[in-house]
Amino acid sequence: MESCTKHPGVSTDSRCGQCDLPFCEECTVFPFGASKPGMCLTCALAFAGVRRRGSLAPRKEPKAPKASRFGRKHAEVAPVVVEEEFVFDMSKPLY
16 A cells, blocks of 8 residues: 555555555546546636646746827837746646
8 A cells, every 4th residue: 555645644555546656545536527537626617627726837027018099109019027937747648
């Protein structure tokens, strides 16, 4: 028996169907029904398209001041930097 990835004191036999890490019953969800393999919460949220927030989210730069549309040029727009997030592995079967 292995221990849960998030709860080291809890032993478990179940693994995530996507990332193949061991997780306890509290950390496992079954988005496709109880007869299909379960997923950890991280993989299930990534599959659902939920984005991460908080300390892992990139900081936003302050917006440039808007210029008036009457006789003035528009302000330069700063480029947007997008960091790579968790990518769902479509090569693995979901069920």
